[in-house]
Amino acid sequence: MTLLSRLIPATLTLLLFALPVRAAVDIQTVTSPGGITAWLVQEEKLPFTALEIRFRGGSSLDPAGKEGAVNLMTALIEEGSGDMDAQAFAAARDGLAASFGFSSDIDTVAVSAQFLTENRDQAVALLRQAITVPRFDPDAIERVRGQVLAGLRSDEKDPGSIANRLLRQQAFAGHPYAENGDGRLDTVPGLTRDDLMAAHKATLTRDRVYVAAAGDISAEELGTLLDTLLGDLPATGPALPPEIAPALTGGITVEAFPGPQSVVLFGHSGIKRDDPDFFAATILNEVLGGGRFSSRLMSEVREKRGLTYGIGTSLVGYDRSELVMGQAAVANDRVAEAVEVIRTEWARIARDGITEAELAATKTYLTGAYPLRFDGNGPLAQIMVNMQLIGLPADYPKTRNDKVNAVTIEDVKRVAATLFRADDLRFVIVGEPVGVTGTN
Amino acid sequence: MPKLPGLALMGVLLMAAPLRAAEDVTGFTLENGLQVVVIEDHRAPVVVQMLWYKVGSADEPRGKSGIAHFLEHLMFKGTDELGPGEFSEIVEAQGGNDNAFTSYDYTAYFQRVAADRLDLMMQMEADRMTDLQLNAEDVATERQVILEERSQRTDSSPGALLGEQMRAAQFLNHPYGIPIIGWRHEMEGLTQQDAIDHYKAHYAPNNAVLVVAGDVTPDQVRSLAEKHYGPIPAAPDLRPRNRVAEPPQLAERRIAMADPRVSEPYISRSYLAPERDPGDQETAAALTILAELLGGSGTTSVLARALQFDQQKAVYTAAFYDGSTVDDTTFNFIVVPTPETTLEQAEAAMDAAIADFIANGPDPDAFARIKTQIRASEIYARDDSNGLARRYGEGLANGLSIEDVKNWPEVLNAVTPEDVVAAAKLVLDRRKAVTGYLMREEAAQ
Numbered sequence: 073m074t075l076l077s078r079l080i081p082a083t084l085t086l087l088l089f090a091l092p093v094r095a096a097v098d099i100q101t102v103t104s105p106g107g108i109t110a111w112l113v114q115e116e117k118l119p120f121t122a123l124e125i126r127f128r129g130g131s132s133l134d135p136a137g138k139e140g141a142v143n144l145m146t147a148l149i150e151e152g153s154g155d156m157d158a159q160a161f162a163a164a165r166d167g168l169a170a171s172f173g174f175s176s177d178i179d180t181v182a183v184s185a186q187f188l189t190e191n192r193d194q195a196v197a198l199l200r201q202a203i204t205v206p207r208f209d210p211d212a213i214e215r216v217r218g219q220v221l222a223g224l225r226s227d228e229k230d231p232g233s234i235a236n237r238l239l240r241q242q243a244f245a246g247h248p249y250a251e252n253g254d255g256r257l258d259t260v261p262g263l264t265r266d267d268l269m270a271a272h273k274a275t276l277t278r279d280r281v282y283v284a285a286a287g288d289i290s291a292e293e294l295g296t297l298l299d300t301l302l303g304d305l306p307a308t309g310p311a312l313p314p315e316i317a318p319a320l321t322g323g324i325t326v327e328a329f330p331g332p333q334s335v336v337l338f339g340h341s342g343i344k345r346d347d348p349d350f351f352a353a354t355i356l357n358e359v360l361g362g363g364r365f366s367s368r369l370m371s372e373v374r375e376k377r378g379l380t381y382g383i384g385t386s387l388v389g390y391d392r393s394e395l396v397m398g399q400a401a402v403a404n405d406r407v408a409e410a411v412e413v414i415r416t417e418w419a420r421i422a423r424d425g426i427t428e429a430e431l432a433a434t435k436t437y438l439t440g441a442y443p444l445r446f447d448g449n450g451p452l453a454q455i456m457v458n459m460q461l462i463g464l465p466a467d468y469p470k471t472r473n474d475k476v477n478a479v480t481i482e483d484v485k486r487v488a489a490t491l492f493r494a495d496d497l498r499f500v501i502v503g504e505p506v507g508v509t510g511t512n
Numbered sequence: 513m514p515k516l517p518g519l520a521l522m523g524v525l526l527m528a529a530p531l532r533a534a535e536d537v538t539g540f541t542l543e544n545g546l547q548v549v550v551i552e553d554h555r556a557p558v559v560v561q562m563l564w565y566k567v568g569s570a571d572e573p574r575g576k577s578g579i580a581h582f583l584e585h586l587m588f589k590g591t592d593e594l595g596p597g598e599f600s601e602i603v604e605a606q607g608g609n610d611n612a613f614t615s616y617d618y619t620a621y622f623q624r625v626a627a628d629r630l631d632l633m634m635q636m637e638a639d640r641m642t643d644l645q646l647n648a649e650d651v652a653t654e655r656q657v658i659l660e661e662r663s664q665r666t667d668s669s670p671g672a673l674l675g676e677q678m679r680a681a682q683f684l685n686h687p688y689g690i691p692i693i694g695w696r697h698e699m700e701g702l703t704q705q706d707a708i709d710h711y712k713a714h715y716a717p718n719n720a721v722l723v724v725a726g727d728v729t730p731d732q733v734r735s736l737a738e739k740h741y742g743p744i745p746a747a748p749d750l751r752p753r754n755r756v757a758e759p760p761q762l763a764e765r766r767i768a769m770a771d772p773r774v775s776e777p778y779i780s781r782s783y784l785a786p787e788r789d790p791g792d793q794e795t796a797a798a799l800t801i802l803a804e805l806l807g808g809s810g811t812t813s814v815l816a817r818a819l820q821f822d823q824q825k826a827v828y829t830a831a832f833y834d835g836s837t838v839d840d841t842t843f844n845f846i847v848v849p850t851p852e853t854t855l856e857q858a859e860a861a862m863d864a865a866i867a868d869f870i871a872n873g874p875d876p877d878a879f880a881r882i883k884t885q886i887r888a889s890e891i892y893a894r895d896d897s898n899g900l901a902r903r904y905g906e907g908l909a910n911g912l913s914i915e916d917v918k919n920w921p922e923v924l925n926a927v928t929p930e931d932v933v934a935a936a937k938l939v940l941d942r943r944k945a946v947t948g949y950l951m952r953e954e955a956a957q
Contacts, residue, residue: 117555118894150811159821162811166881169888188888215820218850222776222827229775231668330772332663364609365588365600375597378656381664401664433605440607444624446556448895 097446099456099466102291104298110283111456111466112294115449119190121287122449124457125183125302128280128391130176131253132313138267140255144213144220145271146176149183151212154201158212161202170195172202178253179391180461181275186450189288192297200301203276208268217260224257231335231502238325239337239397239500243318249393277309278302284456286449315392317341320498323511324411327502333401334503338414340496342387342394343487345462352479352487353387355434359426360417360492361385361398364437368421372413373400379410389462396491407505415494422492425485439473536894537904538730539914542737544746545718549904549914550733551725553897559726561633562622562901563641564909566721567714569694570616570687570755570838576706578694581614582658583707587621588612589650591643596650599636606632616688617838618909624898627727631736638740641715644708651704659700662693670771670950674780678948681765682782682842686758716747721908725901755839758784761944772953776827778848779859784944785843788835788920790912796835797923798935799843804882805874805932806866807831807845812878815847818865825853825861838910843939855949870936874929886924 100112131142150165150172151158165172168191173184183203187195227233237252244250255263281302285294318341343353361369361384369383385398402410426434446452459468501508539549569580590596603610608625623633666672676691683689693699722741724733761784788796807815807830815829828848835841849858893900907917 115555118891120891120895122895158811159817162809163877163881166809166812166885169885171892186892188891215824218824219827222848226775229773332667333660364604365597366604371597374657376653378653378660381657381661401660401668403660403663433601437604437607440605440626441609442607443556443626444558444607447558447898448555450895 097452097469099469100291101466102294102298104295104303106299106303108278108281108283108298108302110285110294110298111460112284112289112291113286113449113452113456114288114290115286115452116288118449119288120186120188120449121192121285121289122453123183123185123187124284124453125185126282126457126461127181127275127277128179128282128461129275129277129309129312130178130180131251132178132248132392133274133310134248134251134253134255134271137259138263138271139251140220140253140260141263141267141271142176142181142275143254144217144260144263145206145208145268145275146174146181147216147220148208148212148268149174149202149206151216152207152209154205154207156201157207157209161198164198165195168195168198170198172199174202176253176275178249178251184454192289192293196297196300203301204304206272208265210265213265213268217263220254220260221257224254224260227252227254228257231329231331234327234329235335235337235500235502238327238502239320239339239498242325242498242500243320243339243395244316244393245319247316247392248313249316249390273306274309277306279308281305282457282460284453284460286452286456313392318393318395320395320496321512322493322495322497324499324501324508326505326508326510327500328504329502331503332403334404334407334501334505336400336402336407336410336414337397337500338399338497339388339395339397340493340498342389342396343491344394345389349483349487351475352483353491355431355438355476355479356421356426356484356488356491357385357387357396358434358438359430360421366433368417369398369414372417373402373410377406377409377413379403379406379413383414391461404504405506407501407503408507411499411501411508414499415497418492418497419494421488422494423489425481425488428481431479431481431484435476435479438476442473537900537914537918540730540734542717542742544742544744545716546737546741546744547721547908548733548737549721549723549901549908550728550730551723551897551900551904552727552729553725553894554727557627557727558624559627559630559724559728560622560624560898560901561630561637562620562723562725562905563637564618564620564721564723564905565715566617566719566753566909566911567619567710568615568617569690569692571714571753572687572690572710575698576702576710577690578658578692578699579702579706579710580619581693582655582699582702583710584612584614584619584621585654585658586646586651586707587640587644589647589654590645591640592645593639593643594636596647599640602636603633608633614692616692618906620905620909622901630724630728630732631740634736634740638744641717641720641741642744644711644715646704646707648704651707655699655702658693659696662696662699666691666693667696670769670774671778673771674767674769674948674950677767677769678780678782678946679842681767682784682946684759684761685756686839687755688837688839688841713751716750717741717744718746719750721905723901723905723908725897753838758840764942764944765946766948767946768949768951770951770953774950774952776848777855777949777951778828778846779855779862780948780950781845781859781862782842782946782948783844783939783941784840785833785939786835787837787839787841788907788910788912788916790916793835793916793920793923794927794931795935795938797920798927798931799833799939800835800924801879801882801927802932802935802939803831803833803843805878806869808882812881814865814869815845815862818868819847819858819861823861824850825858826850829862836906836910855951859947866936866940870933870940873933876929879929879932883925886921890921
């Protein structure tokens with residue numbers, strides 16, 4: 073039995089990267105009469121549309137001292153707008169059998185919607201009202217603020233959240249990325265209605281909006297929808313924060329927390345999404361700690377030694393920074409052994425790269441798995457909006473597998489030597505690890 | 513992460529109800545007793561194969577808790593033809609992914625691959641139905657893995673521990689009171705022979721359901737299933753499920769647990785409740801809608817309105833019910849009070865809201881909206897053939913027919929406000945309830 077969504081802290085920001093669609097998917101680019109662009113896959117078999125909207129910026133645009141404003145603002149979008157309070161809005165949405173989702177993270181504000189063809193205009197009108205004229209009623213602010221504060225208090229008793237906070241603060245001190253986006257116990261209580269209005273005006277702007285739709289809608293209908301939905305938003309927002317190189321240094325940070333296991337995070341700086349070596353790095357990460365049973369870390373730490381239920385790594389791509397990161401939960405008396413195995417594997421892949429067989433198997437996996445991502449309107453809309461956020465072109469699905477296949481064994485060896493740096497690896501361990509002491 | 517046990521699927525969402533579209537879902541049975549379901553979705557060249565065995569943690573011998581889930585892990589450790597880990601490696605080499613999960617009533621294995629690789633997937637899944645081969649070292653290491661899994665999922669989470677204690681109190685005699693992952697002291701003693709005994713007793717075509725969903729036709733599936741699964745003989749002495757029954761439950765049980773890792777105290781309540789039965793799903797349907805009305809929406813549900821809007825006594829409320837079980841299941845509530853509200857006050861407010869609902873019946877507008885959502889859910893559900901595969905697999909593994917699963921949205925749609933109130937009166941009986949308080953440690957003194 074678990075507490076549900078609002079009380080569950082945002083866990084590790086392991087963004088899975090570059091999950092685009094199969095080569096056969098035909099993406100149309102649509103420009104509305106008002107000049108807003110979107111990507112579309114028209115698929116008429118089911119009478120509904122999945123719509124995904126992202127606004128770049130997210131809670132990284134929180135002013136200092138107002139951390140959590142964007143998060144609270146986003147959570148209030150569905151708590152009253154126009155002439156409707158929260159109850160009336162939810163009733164109207166459910167009466168149309170539409171579903172709307174509003175969320176934010178450090179880089180984006182996200183709006184997700186699914187609505188039936190038979191009442192699309194009504195659903196879009198309702199969504200437009202929520203996005204453009206939220207009320208921020210005082211009673212709604214206090215109710216949702218209470219939920220956010222409960223989540224923040226829970227984070228303080230959650231080893232995964234504690235580990236993420238420590239890693240974040242070391243990597244990004246002085247930058248908005250040092251925050252988790254939900255705000256802090258010393259900022260959220262002081263947020264005012266004016267702060268929320270300002271956050272709304274700063275983040276939901278036309279210059280940083282990305283839209284994708286999949287389902288039963290034509291390009292022309294989508295164009296009209298875009299202007300209806302987004303045309304009245306402000307044209308521009310404030311500047312994004314600067315890029316930042318993670319300041320992680322080699323060593324171990326230990327934070328005491330009771331429990332049978334320690335949460336172990338490890339990482340250092342990563343590789344940019346537009347780096348020519350990104351595909352070589354993707355293959356290397358897949359071999360070292362990608363999501364499969366056969367990865368080196370799963371094999372060494374779980375399958376051979378039984379030290380953990382699961383361990384993985386990923387290339388974490390934020391809008392303004394990059395990390396290579398991994399995580400595991402390990403029995404306290406075996407943390408030292410796990411850290412040693414991870415360091416050894418990190419050094420081994422840097423020194424020796426991967427084998428021809430591993431390269432071939434990973435290419436087969438990555439290229440074979442590619443078409444399987446397209447499995448429904450919902451996933452397709454999400455994939456397309458994420459492609460836009462990371463700057464990929466609409467014809468990327470047609471070239472992606474070629475780029476994977478073009479990676480050579482020399483490429484991976486050269487990239488491995490710089491991507492993985494065991495001496496720079498920072499471990500953050502939250503638990504009661506035996507025989508492990510923190511270093512600076 | 514891999515090998516997740518299907519721990520209590522809380523909160524059945526109406527929107528996820530299965531589709532009612534007879535032309536897309538078909539079924540047949542092989543001569544050896546293997547039931548087969550085919551769900552066609554030709555929008556993408558993808559297929560998922562799921563093999564569901566009608567055996568779960570509730571079918572384990574006394575003292576061997578966790579063996580169903582342990583065997584699930586060990587099923588990836590090789591056969592007479594494949595080495596340890598090779599099954600998953602082959603799936604991955606095809607660009608696919610695979611995994612498995614265990615629940616109280618079933619154990620299921622699946623692969624998701626390009627549609628033209630179904631032949632190979634069936635060959636491998638059929639191979640490990642009969643030819644599992646284990647070695648002592650792999651068994652010992654994997655036992656460590658499931659113990660770490662228990663540490664991660666249960667022992668690191670005060671909420672999970674409270675849930676485990678509550679289920680143990682809810683079921684006085686029935687094995688649903690034993691955790692799927694197992695009690696730690698029994699998991700530590702599980703052996704290779706225990707796993708083999710469980711495998712030989714339960715893994716057979718006449719105790720399994722094959723579900724194939726995606727870009728396939730029933731004819732293709734029949735031909736491949738006959739080729740790979742057809743030659744496996746039925747187990748002649750397969751024992752039907754034979755579980756002990758609950759005695760009458762006569763007294764409410766109350767549990768309080770304190771833990772230093774608790775941040776937000778909460779109250780949890782579970783009631784013993786009937787499940788979906790073949791040809792008899794009406795009460796379960798009424799309970800499903802009851803849960804939706806009482807605590808399905810964080811805004812408009814009875815509990816949200818009463819405890820979060822009309823009074824500021826809770827930051828979170830929910831009611832949930834999942835009737836997809838073989839035997840009696842539970843109907844659950846959770847209330848997380850505001851910092852100014854005690855658990856006792858929150859419980860009183862919750863019970864007052866429930867009593868008010870039973871006295872006055874559902875709000876007609878709320879009831880109508882739920883019916884609208886049920887009808888629309890048939891459209892949205894078709895976007896996710898993987899989800900449909902799970903619904904049919906789970907239903908058939910639990911003894912429902914394809915018709916029962918197909919009819920479920922209609923049964924839901926036929927529920928009246930009077931049915932909902934009657935179901936509430938039937939189930940929300942404190943003598944059959946467990947009430948749990950999760951508290952901060954300092955409050956326990």
